[in-house]
Amino acid sequence: xxxxxxRQAIQDLPDQDLLRIEGEVDPNLEMAExxxxxxxxxxxALLFEKVKGSPFQAVSNLYGTKERTAYLFRHQLExxxxxxxxxxxxxxxxxxxxxxxxxxxxxxxxxPLKTKWxxxxxxxxxxxxxxxxxxxxxxxxGAFITLPQVMSLPPNETRIxxxxxxxxxxxxxxxxxxxxxxxxxxxxxHRGIGVHHxxxxxxxxxxxxxxxxxxxxxxxxxxxxxxxxxxxxVTFAGLLNGRRFRYFxxxxxxxxxxxxxxxxxxxxxxxxxxxxxxxxxxxxxxLQHEFPVLEIRDIYHRPNPLWHFTxxxxxxxxDSYFGWLIHQLVEPLAxxxxxxxxxxxxxxxxxxxxxLLAIGKERYMPFREPVPEELLTIANHLLGKGxxxxxxxxxxxxxxxxxxxxxxxxxxxxxHILSRIDLHRDLHFQTRTTIDTLDYSGDGWNxxxxxxxxxxxxxxxxxxxxxxxxxxxxxxxxxxxxxxxGVIAVSFASYxxxxxxxxxxxxxxxxxxxxxMNAWPLWILxxxxxxxxxxxxxxxWATFTRSQPAKDLYGVNSKFVEKHWTCEAPLxxxxxxxxxxxxxxxxxxxxxxxxxxxxxxxxxxxKKIKGL
Numbered sequence: 329x330x331x332x333x334x335r336q337a338i339q340d341l342p343d344q345d346l347l348r349i350e351g352e353v354d355p356n357l358e359m360a361e362x363x364x365x366x367x368x369x370x371x372x373a374l375l376f377e378k379v380k381g382s383p384f385q386a387v388s389n390l391y392g393t394k395e396r397t398a399y400l401f402r403h404q405l406e407x408x409x410x411x412x413x414x415x416x417x418x419x420x421x422x423x424x425x426x427x428x429x430x431x432x433x434x435x436x437x438x439x440p441l442k443t444k445w446x447x448x449x450x451x452x453x454x455x456x457x458x459x460x461x462x463x464x465x466x467x468x469x470g471a472f473i474t475l476p477q478v479m480s481l482p483p484n485e486t487r488i489x490x491x492x493x494x495x496x497x498x499x500x501x502x503x504x505x506x507x508x509x510x511x512x513x514x515x516x517x518h519r520g521i522g523v524h525h526x527x528x529x530x531x532x533x534x535x536x537x538x539x540x541x542x543x544x545x546x547x548x549x550x551x552x553x554x555x556x557x558x559x560x561x562v563t564f565a566g567l568l569n570g571r572r573f574r575y576f577x578x579x580x581x582x583x584x585x586x587x588x589x590x591x592x593x594x595x596x597x598x599x600x601x602x603x604x605x606x607x608x609x610x611x612x613x614x615l616q617h618e619f620p621v622l623e624i625r626d627i628y629h630r631p632n633p634l635w636h637f638t639x640x641x642x643x644x645x646x647d648s649y650f651g652w653l654i655h656q657l658v659e660p661l662a663x664x665x666x667x668x669x670x671x672x673x674x675x676x677x678x679x680x681x682x683x684l685l686a687i688g689k690e691r692y693m694p695f696r697e698p699v700p701e702e703l704l705t706i707a708n709h710l711l712g713k714g715x716x717x718x719x720x721x722x723x724x725x726x727x728x729x730x731x732x733x734x735x736x737x738x739x740x741x742x743x744h745i746l747s748r749i750d751l752h753r754d755l756h757f758q759t760r761t762t763i764d765t766l767d768y769s770g771d772g773w774n775x776x777x778x779x780x781x782x783x784x785x786x787x788x789x790x791x792x793x794x795x796x797x798x799x800x801x802x803x804x805x806x807x808x809x810x811x812x813x814g815v816i817a818v819s820f821a822s823y824x825x826x827x828x829x830x831x832x833x834x835x836x837x838x839x840x841x842x843x844x845m846n847a848w849p850l851w852i853l854x855x856x857x858x859x860x861x862x863x864x865x866x867x868x869w870a871t872f873t874r875s876q877p878a879k880d881l882y883g884v885n886s887k888f889v890e891k892h893w894t895c896e897a898p899l900x901x902x903x904x905x906x907x908x909x910x911x912x913x914x915x916x917x918x919x920x921x922x923x924x925x926x927x928x929x930x931x932x933x934x935k936k937i938k939g940l
Contacts, residue, residue: 329403330571331544334588334634337400338373338387345372345396351932352378355471357919359386360464360639362933365923367392367639367646369939379635382460386635389646390545397649400545404570408657438567440488443574446585449630450578456500456508456624459589460635465607466916469616470502472606474638477540477551478513479582480524483531488575488582492520493561495551498539498591498622503602511622512603513537513595516765525620528597535595537622538581542588542636544569552650554658554715579626588633593622605910610679610873611642612910614766617773641913642869648676665713668706670727672716673735675872677865681764682872684719685735686710689727690784700726700754700782707780711758718764719778721872726784739812739864746814746849747791748783751883752894756780759878768910769876777878789814792847802839804832809857811867815850816898817857823904833882833902840884840898851898855905871903 331337338346347366353359353376366374370393376386391397398405461471479493496519499505499512515521521537528535540547546568550561562573574585581592600618608614638646651674666672668689675683688706690698703724710716723745725733735741756779763769763776770776791814801808807819823829852871854860860867875881880902883895905912926933927940 330569331546332571333544333586333630334387334542334636335632337545338375338390338634341373341396341399345399346375347372347936348375348377349933350377352380354380355382355386355460355462356380357463357466357916358923359388359460359462359637361915361919361923362926363388363639364641364645365927365940366937369937371937371940375634376460379460382458382635383454384458384460384629384633384635386460386462386637388637388639390636391638391649391653392646394649394652397653401549401568401653404546404568405656407570408564408567438563439572440562440566441572441574442488443576443585446574447576447578447583449583449585449587449590450628452629452631454627454629456511456591456627459500459627460637461501462637464639465613465641465913466919467605467613467911468502468607469499469602469604470505471500473498473500473539473541474640475541475548475636477543477547477584477587478515478521479538479540479584480521480535481582482524483527483533486577488562489560491560491562491582492524493551493565494520495548496521497606499603499606503616505601505621509624510601511591511593511624512601513620513622514603514606515619525595525597528595535597536581537593537595538583539591539593539622540584540587540589541591542634543584543586544571547573547584547586548636549650549653553654581625583628588630588636590628592625592627594625596621596623607641607913608766609640609643609645609647610682610766611869611913612768612873613913615768615910643676643679644865651676651680666706666709668702669710671735672710674716674719675738675868677738677868678872679766679869681715681718682720682767683868684710684716684722685738685741686722686724687727687733687735688724698726698728698785700724700784703782703784704756704780707756707782711778711780720763720767720769720776721779721781721877723781724783729784729786738868742815743791743813745781745783747787747789748785749781749849750783750788751849751897751899752889754782755881755893755895755899756782757878757893767873768908769874769880769906771876771879776876779877779881789846789849791849796845796848799843800839802832802835805836807857809861811852811861812864814848815852815867816848817852817854817860817867819855819857820853820902820904822855823902823906825907829902833900836900837882837884845884845897849897849899851900853900853902853904871901874903874905874909875901 373390374388476498481491496515547565550565566572601621602616603619604616605613671687673685674680688703690702692701707724758778765774793813804821805818809817811817882900886895925931
């Protein structure tokens with residue numbers, strides 16, 4: 329079955345997978361608060377039938393569970409996976425001809441279709457302030473589109489296959505934007521639309537873009553899918569839906585015939601305005617920065633449209649299942665894209681980009697002492713290509729050491745690494761480099777460092793499973809607890825300044841010097857060790873989003889040997905909140921109380937959702 333519209337997709341969901349919320353809900357914080365609570369208990373998709381201040385209905389949490397995400401793409405997922413596997417290795421057809429018999433027919437359904445008749449979307453228009461003005465977090469700079477499909481073409485180009493469709497957040501209101509006339513466009517110049525922007529800077533043409541919201545689920549997914557070279561988003565959207573992407577031209581803009589909404593506008597080439605703040609997927613606010621401005625031309629919508637949105641914040645959130653689906657599709661590409669790589673996991677609990685776990689194969693010089701060799705080649709390849717290049721910490725293990733090792737068993741993976749890591753050899757830093765724009769742990773915006781931890785060989789230590797006895801620590805250490813075997817969390821004095829931190833860390837290292845900490849190779853400094861140890865996700869999130877490798881890693885008896893940094897156990901990561909970090913996302917107490925009442929006895933959501 330292919331979907332012709334977003335509404336058809338939600339109507340296809342089993343009854344228990346869709347909740348219709350009939351009462352009026354405020355898009356200013358209330359809708360997001362409801363969404364987060366429902367996602368937390370793996371609840372249904374949400375159809376908000378009355379959005380305060382807007383004539384349009386809205387839907388969220390459509391991809392809120394792995395099972396629902398798989399259900400929406402159930403008819404084409406296997407066929408698309410085959411096509412991707414075929415692209416990764418064409419010779420697979422010769423080995424399994426019957427398995428790929430239908431591949432050519434699947435490919436034909438991916439070709440975009442220029443329609444002459446299906447143009448009903450342009451018969452209805454609206455204004456920017458009539459769209460659901462969804463604000464997710466109290467300090468957000470305004471309302472945002474969180475699931476846009478932004479289409480752009482290079483200058484002098486009208487071939488739809490040359491288009492780029494990306495998901496870049498759009499600020500609808502607030503800051504210095506002229507109401508109903510301007511919107512903020514958050515994207516970087518290395519992304520597809522950014523490349524087009526650079527080309528338009530030297531072109532007399534207007535930089536026209538179309539922003540689609542809604543449509544078949546495959547359309548929004550295509551906007552975030554990291555596609556193989558030569559496969560366009562419009563093709564992929566058609567493939568995954570089993571129905572060709574339908575479009576037409578109107579007033580010089582590409583219009584998606586199946587979208588629920590289409591915003592057309594022109595990006596100013598040499599002008600910016602402050603965009604943000606915005607509660608983002610790392611669990612902090614991305615702060616206000618200068619970004620391009622979109623001059624609004626027309627806003628169209630289909631009859632009875634649905635405004636599709638999501639809520640981002642500290643992971644996991646709904647977008648986690650986008651990541652799961654991407655993994656299902658691109659797994660066949662990994663061996664061809666990264667030779668020697670067996671498995672890779674961008675850890676969602678850390679916000680994806682801060683932490684990458686990988687397993688590689690060692691084929692270099694197999695008959696000598698086992699040390700990381702090909703693992704480092706694989707690691708450098710991962711840090712030099714595509715989305716994995718944004719990783720800040722990369723831990724990579726050797727498949728031959730444990731063929732049953734799994735990067736998704738995070739505690740086991742860390743224990744495997746820590747029991748083998750040689751702190752004199754296995755820490756490889758990249759300094760003064762670029763990191764994720766949304767990561768504020770570095771020295772400046774988009775600036776920081778990376779660390780590769782590559783472990784290969786037999787176990788060199790037995791990890792401690794009970795806290796060390798009679799360990800006298802400085803007053804700055806208030807409490808120590810075990811996170812997992814080999815890892816200690818220390819309740820440390822709050823971070824106030826770099827100078828004070830250096831003194832505190834030096835005092836701690838002096839205390840540990842000469843003591844046998846080999847069983848505890850990793851210590852984490854935090855404001856609250858009890859909180860950090862309460863859930864593995866707390867350890868993952870705080871440690872890898874609040875630290876910068878070159879700046880926040882310390883070790884006992886550390887030194888440089890031929891410009892390689894080494895230390896003795898323990899390696900210490902300062903994961904305290906620093907003054908330059910972005911604020912942590914927190915809910916508004918008044919909104920929390922109002923939503924509490926909705927779920928309480930007599931409220932419109934009472935007993936509507938299991939677990940709430």
